[in-house]
Amino acid sequence: MSKFSWKAALRFGLRALSLVPVFFVGETCTNLTEVPHDALTPTTAFHTDQEILAGVAGVYAQMRRAEDNGHYATVQELSTDVLVVPTRGSDWYDNGQWLDIHKQTWSPNSSGALGFLTGSWNDLFSGVAKANLMIDVVSKTGAANKDSVVAEVRTLRAWYTYMLQDLFGGVPLVTTTELKSVARSTRPEVFAFLEKELTEAQANLPVKWPSASYGRVTKGVANAILASMYINAGVFNKACGPAACSAINPSAYNSCSGVAVTGGKDACQAAIDAANAVINSSGTGGATYQLNSNWFKNFTIDNKSSPENIFVVVHSNSPQAIGGDFPMRTLHYNQLSTGDGGPWNGWATTAEVYNQFPASDDRQKMWLQGQGYSFETGLAVNDRNGNPLNFTISIPDLNKANESNGVRFNKFPPQASPPKGSAQPNDYTWFRLAEMYLIRAEAENELGQTAAALADLNLIHQKHQPTAIAAGTKQAIRDAIYTERLLEFAGEGKRRTDMIRFGTFLSWTENSANGICGATPAASCPRAAYRVVFPISVNALGSNPLLVQNNGY
């Protein structure tokens, strides 16, 4: 055996040197740059108009999440008397989340908050972040239509922010793409931000897009959002969030009158001005918007042609599955067959709401009551036991409903034999011209212009009922507007906001066993005042240490 020697070590060293070429080859293989092949990055995207349009489409597409099962638009109805999802056996129990929202028992970590409120928080903010990204990259490009694209995306960002403050009160305001924790702004700060954004943006928006671009935001959209903000100024422009919501009256009407907005203008006057900007908007083909002579055509599968719709989520029954699934949520299993299984037989409305629709009002037909029919054959269908399906007005017990309990929502009637299962082509309506008249009526009434208010109200009312609403006190006209808004907008995501403004959100009742303040009322009836905003769910709270929970939760 040879002994260790320095000579041997030297020999080893020299031999090891012979490996240098191999390692040298190795060094060229140490380049670890990662290049995605099937996706773009902000630096490789947005070089062409088409790429920019695709980015803008992505910001619009996020609105589908806002009207998705359990998100903004549906929480707006589910927390009120318009929508109830009773537990049907084990079906629709879902950890109690549907009834948690409906019965207003939510808390930061209740099932409804963890599911729906976390989802709404993330999805709406994702819309804000996607808009921020687009504004950032587009404003750096030399695109010819840069200003209008930025205005368009700012309007969408404002709409996402509007929905956020509606649910949660003051929220963080971020306009950069940086990912960081930001504290909440107050609700009046958010209000002022939205006013500024929408006012500035609408200057660069078109009055109307060519039909191929139908669905993109216009001046009318910005003004409609502003009108809605102003009419709600008695709520939206009041401190509410980490600070107590004491400026909002939970049990009486919260008027826009007396709330000063930008330029010292009274919010009610601002609402009238914004509504007028929409109502009086005109272009080459005459008035930009007109009330549809057939109200139902605002919601049918061909509602893209309705002149009344101002702002919609555009749907398609294309293979991309970018349609709406409203019919699926509510219809009975056997009323529609699709490639993806039948409808889900869940959603219904309360007897209290259905009974407010007089038989003389054609809008009652948006509900399905009594014998259910197939949307394919038009024939009466049976329930799953083979007996005639009969939708009942009352739901005897929310915890123990059967499959035919509850009147069904059919405002957005489905396409028979839809080519793509659950994806229906009906556009979902955020704002219609009818609402501009009713906002104007409400603001005029607050400012004491009762005659003008009554005229606007009856313009809508008499489309559906022969007898006009008679002149009355300010309060009587308020009440009439409140009822008219239910008949007109049920299912369009307005009810919770309306109820809070009218002071009824915490006191509505439901005469079902286990219903809210119903046959077996709970001790906490009516509900506590802090429930006019939702809590920030613990999931959302945990992601940002600067977030402070809403007062009362």
Add this chain to the structure above:
Amino acid sequence: MAWRRYFFPALVGGLLFSSPLRAQGTTGTIAGRVVDSASAQGIANVNIVIMGGQRGTLSREDGSFTMANVPTGSYTVRASRIGFRPQTQAAVVTAGATVSVQFTMTRQAAVLSEIVVTGYGTQRREAISGSVATVDADQANVGVVTNANQMLEARVAGVQLTQNNGDPGAGAQIRIRGGTSISASNDPLYVIDGVPLQNEATAPREGGAPYNNQLQRSPLNAINPNDIESITVLKDAAATAIYGSRGANGVVLITTKRGVRNGSGDMEYDAYVGAASAAKRLDLASGVQYRDFVQQQVNQYIADSLANKTVRGGLPVSSLTSLGTANTNWQDAILRTGIATNHNLAFSGGSPQTQYRASLNYFEQQGVVIGSGLKRYQGRLNANHDAFTGKLRLGLNLTASRVNNTYAPVENGGGFTGGLFTNVAIYNPTLPIKTGTGSFYEISGQTDVRNPVAMIHEITDRAPEDRVLGNATGTLSLSSNLTAQTTLGVDINNSVRQTYYPRSSPTASGAGGIARQADLSLNNQNFQQLLTYAPHLGKSELEVVGGYEYTHFDNRGFNAQSQGFITDQFGFNNLGSGTAATSPLPGSYEDESQLVSFFSRANYGWANKYFLTGVMRYDGSSRLAPGHRWESFPALSASWRLSEESFFKGGPFSNLSLRAGWGKQGNQAIRPYQTQLLLRTDNGAAYPFGGAVVTGLRAAQVGNTNLKWETATQTNLGFDYGLWRDRLTGSLEFYQKDTRDLLFEVPVPQPAVVATRFENIGSLRNRGVELSVDGELWRRGQRTISGGLIASIERNNVVSLGDTSRKPIQTGFVNGQGQSNQYSEIIAPGHPLGSFYAPRFLGVNNAGQQTFACSAATHPGAGCTNGVTTDPTDADRQFIGSANPDFTLGLHNNLTWGKIDASWLWRGEFGGKVFNNTALVYQTKSDAKQGRNFLAAALTDPDSISEPAKFSSRWIEDRTFVRLQNVTLGYTFDIPARLMSGRTARVYLSGDNLILLTKYKGLDPEVYSTDGDGGGIAVRGLDYVTYPRPRTYTFGVHFQF
């Protein structure tokens, strides 16, 4: 100048062809023979090594061996082989001469193989200072073994292996020393003959219909277990740090069989046939029970109606109309006796220069569920050649396999509609399988409840996979103590998943038939350059390995779907004949990443008593953020063979060594591109302006430009012992593993394009004790009984989730109708992974409502009275224990009685919980309100028919089980020489999964029912409509010619 001689050849031809010249006449040859002391016959495969060096060889079939080119000098030569007592002899090598060394070995009970593959080299067992366990493939390959994972079951302490389910070739959850990661993979690194295997699902996922979410089958199915010589499991950081960034979850080294020097030509034929049937079935209500129940509930409804109650109990009278007259056991109708057949032919041979082994395998396994199965056709060639008088050794390993997977439409998890097993559970048992006219019975107008028998017969779903695993190695002896080795390896897997839902199936009737094809291609190239220096240093021994490794991953996929066919005859073979323009658009993708490593290891030993190993690996991964891509993974370990000390001689210990080690390992097993903000053109971004769909771009993830390695440091302390002349051997180990910078998908502050992203957050600690004992229990001549026991205790604990304000992570999402947004587990600091978090079930009240514990202080609303609620909320949840066992045991015995042999393997896991999600969803009478069947146990429980299925501790059961995994009985006999020139033959009978002792009420407590896609992260112990585990009987033969 001497350096030129080496530098230029290396530069020109690389190491493979550089042939350093050396003066002749300074080396000699050692040759000899090893014989059995009892039979005086030669012993094959004895490991012959020169002590103090790394030179070694194996004896040939007749016991002879030769080691050429041994530098002149005095040596101690050691012969060792499993089952024999090692022996040493002195030898003096003189120039140009052959010195003869003869060994006569005596048998002994021993379990440790002597030369152990340790990663980029081999080591003598006693020189290893890390924690390394080996599995003898012959012992572990019993019964129907589809892949190598099954050979690890209960054979290695500290390895917990849970087969996902009973699907043929099912994947497995394999945890070496517990899971150490939350979001990244917990799978170990598999290395086959030195080349890392790409451990990814090898077939595309199912698709086309909305209800499936199947677990993927094992990527190891392409490798024939019969070709495996041994499996080495590297457990601690000292052993795995040489694999650096990929070693954090342990490393499984698979060594395949190879030809022997001067083998006289050997041929082996193995075959078996097995019959499998479901070991247990769900106890569903029978047709008779269901019919009686509905009638009874209708009576209740009538009584309530007569009493004029507004809210009536029971079921409306109309429910009777849905009852049929049949009494169908849907479970029996989809299950069968699955036959498995295996044929394996291998031949090997060799000259002193060239050795080869080739094998052919045909394996077919039918699942116990009709329609599921797999077939494997595999060929394998392994060849070595010595050139230039042994200075250059060339090697080739090549495996080509075709695995034909067929799938039943089973689900893993699932909600509203579910797949085959959901429908088995709920389909009305009073309805027939077929109508009077012979077509499958379907409930009219129903699309969400489907005849399960129709499903398996109507839906075609298959995935052929082709895999080529190959590597070529050149080893060049640069001098007597310096060798260079170059390895090029490829792992290519191409598969095609083809699915057809015919027009007759309710799933596809609306669509007019759905056909889908999805392609998946995995490509992995590996290049390794090693330099090994092993000088002769007298009493001390030294080996230094330095190396470079480059791995390139490139995975691609493509899929297309079509529907609206005029006929079912095309199946998936003519997508273009579809008519409806409503199918999803075709899709394709590519993922590419690289891993680059430099590493070195030094082993030092002195006097066969003291050993020291140091490892340093420097890894760079493209999957991590620039600036964080490179990381060093060091390790240091030492061992002391106390039994070699003079003061220790004479005691009962024939061997006792103490090992200690520390090291750092990494984990980068996350998808590529996580560091970048990616914009994707998916359907979620498309928007139909004007009704025409505009392609949309949306940010699909928030990039994290600080993403870095998840690292684990592990400390290990071990004892290896041999008692009474190694009649009893084994080891005892203690370890602690701290994982830091956990790769973790966490919520980010809003606004963010996506609500979560991968961050390095938090830490996790695993601690454990592992014990193994092996010994010869009894011996009389040719009759022996030996046995072994392994025991492991593992505890893991989430130490922190980073920021203290971070909320515990919800996971283990509950499957089934009405269970949306319901989770069963949380990941919280101070608790192990797999911790169940649920409302505590108290009982059922007089109204038939379930009651749960609550605290009025935290329960929202007014529903909590005296600590009892019927409406549990998140605030009422408590920790209900975890899915982790307190300890696990494996016990195997081997018996030889002349020509008869027998073995059996018991294994058990003690303590821990399992969530019976199946019972939660189906053991509820409320299913009858929708005309759905339920588990018979619901008939006797006091819940009212209106009570929904509510997740609680009620469904979290004890997991403890003991399983008789395998029993094998064999008989070996000599084939008379005049017949086929045969030598020996063995016939055997084997049984798998024969006995399962457990209190668990579901199918099997050993279960993995959900995957990262749908069920959340780091989910453990969730059982939902699992593919039943089979009980298998096998008859096999083995011939050697």
